[in-house]
Amino acid sequence: MIMERKRMDCPALPPGWKKEEVIRKSGLSAGKSDVYYYSPKGKKFRSKPQLSRYLGNTVDLACFDFRTGKMMPSKLQKNKQRLRNENFSLSKLFWEKRLEGLRSSDITQEVLRTMELPRGLQSVGPDTTDETLLSAIASALHMSSAPITGQTSTAAEKNPAIWLNTSQPLCKAFIVTDEDIREQEEKVHQARKSLEEALMADGLARAAELTRDAGSEGKASA
Amino acid sequence: MIMERKRMDCPALPPGWKKEEVIRKSGLSAGKSDVYYYSPKGKKFRSKPQLSRYLGNTVDLACFDFRTGKMMPSKLQKNKQRLRNENFSLSKLFWEKRLEGLRSSDITQEVLRTMELPRGLQSVGPDTTDETLLSAIASALHMSSAPITGQTSTAAEKNPAIWLNTSQPLCKAFIVTDEDIREQEEKVHQARKSLEEALMADGLARAAELTRDAGSEGKASA
DNA sequence: CGGAGTGATTTA
DNA sequence: TAAATCACTCCG
Numbered sequence: 202m203i204m205e206r207k208r209m210d211c212p213a214l215p216p217g218w219k220k221e222e223v224i225r226k227s228g229l230s231a232g233k234s235d236v237y238y239y240s241p242k243g244k245k246f247r248s249k250p251q252l253s254r255y256l257g258n259t260v261d262l263a264c265f266d267f268r269t270g271k272m273m274p275s276k277l278q279k280n281k282q283r284l285r286n287e288n289f290s291l292s293k294l295f296w297e298k299r300l301e302g303l304r305s306s307d308i309t310q311e312v313l314r315t316m317e318l319p320r321g322l323q324s325v326g327p328d329t330t331d332e333t334l335l336s337a338i339a340s341a342l343h344m345s346s347a348p349i350t351g352q353t354s355t356a357a358e359k360n361p362a363i364w365l366n367t368s369q370p371l372c373k374a375f376i377v378t379d380e381d382i383r384e385q386e387e388k389v390h391q392a393r394k395s396l397e398e399a400l401m402a403d404g405l406a407r408a409a410e411l412t413r414d415a416g417s418e419g420k421a422s423a
Numbered sequence: 424m425i426m427e428r429k430r431m432d433c434p435a436l437p438p439g440w441k442k443e444e445v446i447r448k449s450g451l452s453a454g455k456s457d458v459y460y461y462s463p464k465g466k467k468f469r470s471k472p473q474l475s476r477y478l479g480n481t482v483d484l485a486c487f488d489f490r491t492g493k494m495m496p497s498k499l500q501k502n503k504q505r506l507r508n509e510n511f512s513l514s515k516l517f518w519e520k521r522l523e524g525l526r527s528s529d530i531t532q533e534v535l536r537t538m539e540l541p542r543g544l545q546s547v548g549p550d551t552t553d554e555t556l557l558s559a560i561a562s563a564l565h566m567s568s569a570p571i572t573g574q575t576s577t578a579a580e581k582n583p584a585i586w587l588n589t590s591q592p593l594c595k596a597f598i599v600t601d602e603d604i605r606e607q608e609e610k611v612h613q614a615r616k617s618l619e620e621a622l623m624a625d626g627l628a629r630a631a632e633l634t635r636d637a638g639s640e641g642k643a644s645a
Numbered sequence: 646c647g648g649a650g651t652g653a654t655t656t657a
Numbered sequence: 658t659a660a661a662t663c664a665c666t667c668c669g
Contacts, residue, residue, distance in 0.1 A: 228646050229581040233665090235646090248667045267666085450651050455660095457650085467648090470662050489661080 208239060211270045215260065217241030220270045236268050430461060433492045437482065439463030442492040458490050476580070 208219035219239040225231055238246040246252045249267040256262065266273045430441035441461040447453050460468040468474045471489040478484065488495045 225646060229578055229648090230646060231582055233646090235667095250667075445650085447651065452651065455651095472662070 209270075211238065213265060213270055213272050214238070215241075236270070238270075431492075433460065435487060435492055435494050436460070437463075458492070460492075473580075 206221065206223055208221045211218050211220040214220075218241065221237045221239065222234050223237070224234045235247070238252060240246070240255070244255075246255065249262065249265070252267070253262050264272045264274055264276050266276060428443065428445055430443045433440050433442040440463060443459045443461065444456050445459065446456045457469070460474055462468070462477070466477075468477065471484065471487070474487075474489070475484050486494045486496050486498050488498065
């Protein structure tokens with residue numbers, strides 16, 4: 202029988218980290234449980250994102266199952282799917298960002314240079330030849346203008362990578378209407394906003410986490 | 424741009440019911456939307472089955488389209504077709520379920536005997552007569568036929584185990600239709616699962632608590 | 646512990 | 658496959 206409510210060593214994490222499971226005793230969720238982790242210094246973590254932010258890339262939590270405290274290779278699959286989608290979004294953001302850059306260098310570009318980027322974004326960023334830019338434009342247009350070609354490419358929508366990697370049927374996407382242009386402008390606007398928010402949020406989160414850590418540890422050691 | 428996140432009157436439902444549509448803002452399903460309904464008293468409903476269970480026979484939702492909030496006569500056909508097929512083996516399911524209940528009950532009894540139980544549960548556990556089994560079935564049925572007794576137990580809906588603590592007015596639940604039985608088949612299954620989980624969890628929690636207490640007292644008296 | 650928001654699973 | 662339902666996470 203498992204001992205709940207006790208801080209257990211967690212082999213999947215670095216030495217000194219503990220895991221605790223607390224059963225809810227009443228309310229609608231009676232019987233459900235909450236899982237917490239404690240750093241070697243005693244800081245309490247209540248969620249995987251929180252843990253992730255703290256550990257950064259010192260530990261890869263991609264396969265880490267927060268509830269069980271174990272590495273679950275099976276999760277990798279699902280994460281891959283997720284990553285793919287994230288790459289997708291990031292690709293979109295990145296290229297829309299590029300387009301925007303053609304018109305004006307902007308605040309967001311500044312931000313990008315001055316802070317660490319999400320992994321997915323970095324991997325997309327490096328190649329900036331005209332050819333890839335063109336593909337990206339076509340791709341971006343395609344994604345938001347299915348009606349133009351009459352296509353309904355579910356695959357492309359969910360996995361733009363297939364469009365980004367193919368050198369081919371993008372020409373069709375250039376049959377564009379005014380409305381599509383307007384639509385795209387809105388997309389760019391929203392994308393910029395989203396990106397800024399995401400980056401800001403991430404940066405702030407890290408800062409906040411670190412600040413709190415300092416606070417907690419201060420208390421703990423006091 | 425449409426204003427989402429606003430509770431709209433829903434003419435297809437009784438007066439006072441509201442409908443809300445919320446767009447998912449992030450994650451894999453970003454852009455998709457969820458539809459919720461709110462009863463006149465403000466209770467939130469997240470799916471048609473949930474709504475159905477609550478409204479029961481007071482409102483016929485056969486043609487009700489949950490997403491749009493409107494009556495769609497076209498839906499009726501499919502429902503009738505499906506029901507006819509299922510009626511085929513309904514009584515059989517019911518009795519199979521009853522037999523299965525005997526077995527399942529025994530399994531749970533094992534659990535009950537091997538660990539300490541919350542006070543309310545103890546009174547239920549030891550007794551294995553047909554009477555308690557009947558009560559259990561009635562209780563379970565009751566959960567899916569709130570309209571019959573006019574009761575609305577949020578707690579019961581979310582955590583069936585809570586019903587084990589109530590001793591009563593289950594007899595009314597036996598005014599049941601074939602469809603109710605079919606639905607119940609699934610309910611019973613889920614309820615049993617939840618119950619076992621809840622008992623296990625609760626038992627473990629108590630055991631842990633006792634262990635800890637014993638430990639503390641030991642230290643204290645030492 | 647609650648509950649909104651999102652992931653995971655089931656259904657049509 | 659997508660839509661509908663259900664389950665869970667995560668933070669207040």
